[in-house]
Amino acid sequence: SQTIHQWPATLVQPVGSPLSLECTVEGTSNPNLYWYRQAAGRGLQLLFYSVGIGQISSEVPQNLSASRPQDRQFILSSKKLLLSDSGFYLCAHGTGVGYGYTFGSGTRLTVV
Amino acid sequence: QKEVEQDPGPLSVPEGAIVSLNCTYSNSAFQYFMWYRQYSRKGPELLMYTYSSGNKEDGRFTAQVDKSSKYISLFIRDSQPSDSATYLCAMTPNTDKLIFGTGTRLQVFP
Numbered sequence: 001s002q003t004i005h006q007w008p009a010t011l012v013q014p015v016g017s018p019l020s021l022e023c024t025v026e027g028t029s030n031p032n033l034y035w036y037r038q039a040a041g042r043g044l045q046l047l048f049y050s051v052g053i054g055q056i057s058s059e060v061p062q063n064l065s066a067s068r069p070q071d072r073q074f075i076l077s078s079k080k081l082l083l084s085d086s087g088f089y090l091c092a093h094g095t096g097v098g099y100g101y102t103f104g105s106g107t108r109l110t111v112v
Numbered sequence: 113q114k115e116v117e118q119d120p121g122p123l124s125v126p127e128g129a130i131v132s133l134n135c136t137y138s139n140s141a142f143q144y145f146m147w148y149r150q151y152s153r154k155g156p157e158l159l160m161y162t163y164s165s166g167n168k169e170d171g172r173f174t175a176q177v178d179k180s181s182k183y184i185s186l187f188i189r190d191s192q193p194s195d196s197a198t199y200l201c202a203m204t205p206n207t208d209k210l211i212f213g214t215g216t217r218l219q220v221f222p
Contacts, residue, residue, distance in 0.1 A: 006155075032208045043118075043202070043214030044156075090155050094208035098144035098163055101210060103155035 002027040006091045006104030014112055019064075019078040021107050023091030026072065030092035033074040034101065035066055037087045044090070050074060086111045115139055118201055118213030127222050135201035135213045137183065142203040143212075145177050147186045150198045150215065159199075160186070182191040191220045 003026045013019060025031050035047040046059045048066035056066050063082050066077045074091060088108050092101035118135045125131055144163055148156035152222075160175040162168045162184075168175045172188040184203070188195055201213040 022202075034209075044212045046209075049209065088153075096163060096205070097206060097208055100146045100148070100158045100161055100202065103157070106153070106155045108153065 002031075002093070002100055002102060003094065004077075004091060004104045006107060008107060009105065010108045011110070013081050013109065015083055015111055016080045019081050019085070019109070020074040021089055021109075023074040023076075023104055024072055025074075025093050028072070028093065030071060033068065034092040034094070035074065035076050035088040036092065038089055038090060038106075039087045047069070048076070081111045083111050085109065113138060114130075115211050116201065116203060116213045118161075119216055120214055122195060122217040122219055124219045125191055127191060127193060127220055129191050129220070131191050131195070131218060132207050133186040133188075133201075133216050135184050135203075136182055137184075137203060137211075139205065139211075140179070140182065141205035142182075143206060144204050145175070145184050146202040147173075147175055147198040148202060148208070150162065152197075157202055172174070188218075191218075193220050193222055196220050 006023045034049045043050045050056050050068045064078050088106050090106045091104040116137045144160040149159050149160045150156040162175050165177045165179045172189045176185040196219050198215040198217045200215040202210040204210050
């Protein structure tokens with residue numbers, strides 16, 4: 001069965017510090033992978049998606065970047081965090097057209 | 113105008129009530145429709161998915177799609193306090209990439 005791992009669960013980082021969030025998928029090959037951010041009381045904002053190794057599409061210009069160094073690994077990064085980067089970050093993988101996504105458990109990031 | 117509109121709530125109902133959650137959309141190309149449930153501080157989990165118009169039932173949950181009105185609904189019968197969560201609709205024309213509603217927060221009180 002397919003599982004998705006995301007860590008850490010919570011993170012408190014100072015403004016200007018770097019960020020690295022990792023997501024890995026098991027039980028499937030060549031998945032479509034997604035990074036979303038969910039601000040308090042707001043919907044899901046698609047940040048990046050990837051259809052294969054090294055292939056990254058950015059949906060929103062911002063302070064963040066993504067990389068896919070391996071087939072089942074997706075990394076969200078920032079060189080210098082801003083206060084506005086605080087939020088709940090979710091990784092997801094597609095399970096086929098019409099079947100939706102499986103989401104990870106999320107990382108709650110607070111930038112102080 | 114957003115592609116998918118969803119009332120943010122909160123919607124507060126007593127235990128045992130029938131709950132109706134709704135989304136409207138503007139893109140007539142959408143064919144696949146999903147409902148997700150998200151508990152506080154957790155990732156969303158898929159509840160139901162449907163294709164095109166019609167109804168689909170799964171236990172206490174019924175998903176309904178009306179493509180002519182561009183309107184989808186999720187009904188929860190005999191609601192329980194454990195149903196208290198945020199419910200997100202999602203849809204896509206024919207790709208893996210989903211468009212989400214902003215979510216409706218549901219509170220079921222004993």
